[in-house]
Amino acid sequence: MAKHDLQDFWHELGDIENSKNHDEEEETSKTPDEGEREADWLKEAGFGFLVNQFNAGKELSEDEVRGLTESLPRSHKEVVKRRVDTLNATLRKKQKYTTKIDVRNIFPKQEPVRSDHGKTEDPQVPRSPTSPRGEVVHPEWAAIRAEKGRQGAKKGVYSMTGVTEELQDNVELGVEMLSVHQKNASQLSPLSDGDITFEFSITENGGDSSPLRGEPVISQFLKSEADLPNFSMVADPLGLTSIDDISEEDVTYVRNLAFLELTSMFDTHNIAFSRRRSKKKYNEHGIFGVPLQLLLEHDQKLSPNTPHIPIVFQEILHYLHKNCLEAEGILRIPGSSSRIKTLRQEIEERFYQGTFVGQDLTPNDVAALMKQFLRDLPVPLLTEEYIEAFAQVENLPDKKQQLHALNLLVLLLPDVHRDTLGALLDLLIKIVENSAKNKMSLNNVSMIMAPNLFLAPKIRRLNPSKGKDAMDLEIKMAAGTSNIMRMLIRYKHILWTIPSYLMSLVRRHYESEQVKKLKEKPKMKFLQKKDKTDVYKKPAVKHETDFQEGVIRVQAPKLSLASTKVQLDLSTTAGDIVSRFCFQNESADSRPTSKNISNSHTSRVFHAADKNTFLFEVGGNIGERCLPDSTNMLALYKVNPNAEWIIKHKDRVKVT
Numbered sequence: 001m002a003k004h005d006l007q008d009f010w011h012e013l014g015d016i017e018n019s020k021n022h023d024e025e026e027e028t029s030k031t032p033d034e035g036e037r038e039a040d041w042l043k044e045a046g047f048g049f050l051v052n053q054f055n056a057g058k059e060l061s062e063d064e065v066r067g068l069t070e071s072l073p074r075s076h077k078e079v080v081k082r083r084v085d086t087l088n089a090t091l092r093k094k095q096k097y098t099t100k101i102d103v104r105n106i107f108p109k110q111e112p113v114r115s116d117h118g119k120t121e122d123p124q125v126p127r128s129p130t131s132p133r134g135e136v137v138h139p140e141w142a143a144i145r146a147e148k149g150r151q152g153a154k155k156g157v158y159s160m161t162g163v164t165e166e167l168q169d170n171v172e173l174g175v176e177m178l179s180v181h182q183k184n185a186s187q188l189s190p191l192s193d194g195d196i197t198f199e200f201s202i203t204e205n206g207g208d209s210s211p212l213r214g215e216p217v218i219s220q221f222l223k224s225e226a227d228l229p230n231f232s233m234v235a236d237p238l239g240l241t242s243i244d245d246i247s248e249e250d251v252t253y254v255r256n257l258a259f260l261e262l263t264s265m266f267d268t269h270n271i272a273f274s275r276r277r278s279k280k281k282y283n284e285h286g287i288f289g290v291p292l293q294l295l296l297e298h299d300q301k302l303s304p305n306t307p308h309i310p311i312v313f314q315e316i317l318h319y320l321h322k323n324c325l326e327a328e329g330i331l332r333i334p335g336s337s338s339r340i341k342t343l344r345q346e347i348e349e350r351f352y353q354g355t356f357v358g359q360d361l362t363p364n365d366v367a368a369l370m371k372q373f374l375r376d377l378p379v380p381l382l383t384e385e386y387i388e389a390f391a392q393v394e395n396l397p398d399k400k401q402q403l404h405a406l407n408l409l410v411l412l413l414p415d416v417h418r419d420t421l422g423a424l425l426d427l428l429i430k431i432v433e434n435s436a437k438n439k440m441s442l443n444n445v446s447m448i449m450a451p452n453l454f455l456a457p458k459i460r461r462l463n464p465s466k467g468k469d470a471m472d473l474e475i476k477m478a479a480g481t482s483n484i485m486r487m488l489i490r491y492k493h494i495l496w497t498i499p500s501y502l503m504s505l506v507r508r509h510y511e512s513e514q515v516k517k518l519k520e521k522p523k524m525k526f527l528q529k530k531d532k533t534d535v536y537k538k539p540a541v542k543h544e545t546d547f548q549e550g551v552i553r554v555q556a557p558k559l560s561l562a563s564t565k566v567q568l569d570l571s572t573t574a575g576d577i578v579s580r581f582c583f584q585n586e587s588a589d590s591r592p593t594s595k596n597i598s599n600s601h602t603s604r605v606f607h608a609a610d611k612n613t614f615l616f617e618v619g620g621n622i623g624e625r626c627l628p629d630s631t632n633m634l635a636l637y638k639v640n641p642n643a644e645w646i647i648k649h650k651d652r653v654k655v656t
Helices: 003-019 036-046 046-056 062-068 075-100 141-151 248-268 294-300 311-323 339-351 363-375 387-395 399-412 416-434 442-451 457-458 469-490 500-519 544-549 575-580 633-639
Strands: 203-204 231-233 553-558 561-567 613-618 624-626 646-649
Touching: 003 469, 036 248, 046 075, 046 500, 062 311, 062 457, 075 248, 075 294, 141 500, 203 442, 248 399, 294 416, 294 633, 311 363, 339 363, 339 457, 363 442, 387 399, 387 646, 399 469, 399 553, 416 442, 416 469, 416 646, 442 469, 442 624, 469 561, 544 553, 553 575, 575 646
Parallel strands: 553 646
Antiparallel strands: 203 231, 553 561, 613 624, 613 646
């Protein structure tokens, strides 16, 4: 892509630099100590307790690692083992230098020589070599590093910090292949791990269909991008699950698994990304320059039911949705600097008193203020930990894998960052849908928003000489981040969905933990041998008779119903059950019932429920999950026979 093809990107970049306060303090970052990256990685993957063992000076054996990862797929086990092996080696190295105060520990091992007293002694040798950073390196480790340097060159990729990095660990076995369905294309044979089939299942739609409750309608303006196929998730009989539909405990498991999967994917393609450690100072009070998490905590003190989006950002988005969608050049035209400065000051001083916008503002003023808010965040919207990974997604070989990686990264974001990003993307989608009036296509919007989310001014200052290599790198970064922005907007309807194979791994985790608890014995536990034959054995069914008959017991405490039996058949969906239980003052003939719904309580009158009332799956091999209306209940019952089924209101509601 040529530089002139990214004209909107460069114009936006120039506007950002012109509006930047050049007196503000630059960020500094600390170079991680040896083993620190691996320790941070294990914490992020849910193995923080292992780091405590290493900090206490204890290595981890292969048997221990195998036992801790027994419920994980092979590719996930491998990425964990590689990090543990690195920490074990680091620990041995530290102990070699610190456990014995002996000068010989810093010299290489030589052939022993016989002393005059008949004892074998090590000869004195020259001082050990030093690393480029100046620290003393034992020759044994220097040889290992040299050997790594002689291995095949890894794929170089650009970094958001401007440094080209190479992956340190070679990967022998990669992540399981993605199984993707496309129009007029045969289905790839997915690989399996135990009883779980690994598929990131998306399909290229051949035509329009009526969406189910809660599913988005994709605008023709978004569908028109030729190089971005019209992908959507393949229907799952168990129901597709949004990250907002499960409990906090389940979200933690999903994040751990998504992190393992993302690492495996990047390792497979020799893609490295740096997890930033910024020391940038930030405000703890006010509006601008305050982390999203602190803003949210302040808002929730004032209003405990505040969604995971700061109120000030909700107000800005609401104004833009209401007044700016059809404004020509919205986001592109910078607005008045003096009016923006005045509005910013008023918000800082009086926002929580009810003051937001004045009468003299234009849509472009508020849009520019929104971009300022995002750029001033001390913790980026895409977070310090993952902003680099978002940028590196462009280096994956095809759109399917890029989409999969973006899906995993969205799942990894903290709640407030993910929900704020989602609300921003909803606005950008609306702007693109009105492109016939505002002249802002998906490409235009993406090129303008990319430098605001990926902190592009830092990229531009990397190579002030503007030589050919610097220009090529600059263009690659601009094109790459703009393309990621396009995909975030275009596929927002997919990115918040948890892949079905991750949900299967969450269920396996619960079942594995339940089996472990049943097998634990208080006495002579240390003598008990591990039985590897039933690692994935499912817990016993609690209500065997109901299970065999296909009967579930549904609770609806908010609908004046304690519990009732519902007979399932092959076609019963969660939506059928909710409709049956929430129906009020209608004749039996007009009710949306079928032969599968028990008629033992047809005379009971229930309170009407709103559109946010759903059937929930609680317990068994899940924490809690809100079921989409399309969920096939008999299929789900076979997967989770020990769950409770409860009709209730969904707490988290989309903010518009």
